[in-house]
Amino acid sequence: MQELDLPTIEGPDASYVRLVSSDNHNFLIPKDLAFASDTIRTMFEGPGAFMETETNTVHLKTIPSHILQKVCHYFAYRYQYQDLEEEFPDFEIQEEMALDLYIATHFLEC
Known part of the structure; x- marks a missing residue:
């Protein structure tokens, strides 16, 4: 039986990261997508030792x-359209979450 090479969030070569919300919901997303955030990328690649690099978990x-x-969803949208030279669809945002989303994306630098 052939072993499957599944993605993991364990160790320094992990391909996924865990984002934990203020109400303790976990979001496992590919590291490539999470790195759309300059803040998250700096936690993993920047100078200094961040706890996040050991656990591949970011508590927000x-x-x-x-x-x-x-x-x-925005990380996935941005990743999907990043190299597209033609016009792409707008990213839909509900009006009632616009301010909170702006604050979050400002903090995450994405």
Whole structure:
């Protein structure tokens, strides 16, 4: 039986990261997508030793799950369209979450 090489969040070569919202919801997303955030990328690649690099987990204590879920959707949207030279669809945002989403994306630098 052939062993499957599954993605993991364990160790320094992990391909996934865990984002934890203020209300303790976990979002497992590919590291490539999470690195759309300059803040998250700096935690993993920047100078200094961050706890996040050991656990591949980022606790976002000011971002509730309904906002973090939308941020994760934006990461996927941005990744999907990053190299597209033609016009691409708008990223849909509900009006009632616009301010909270702006604050979160400003903190995450994405």
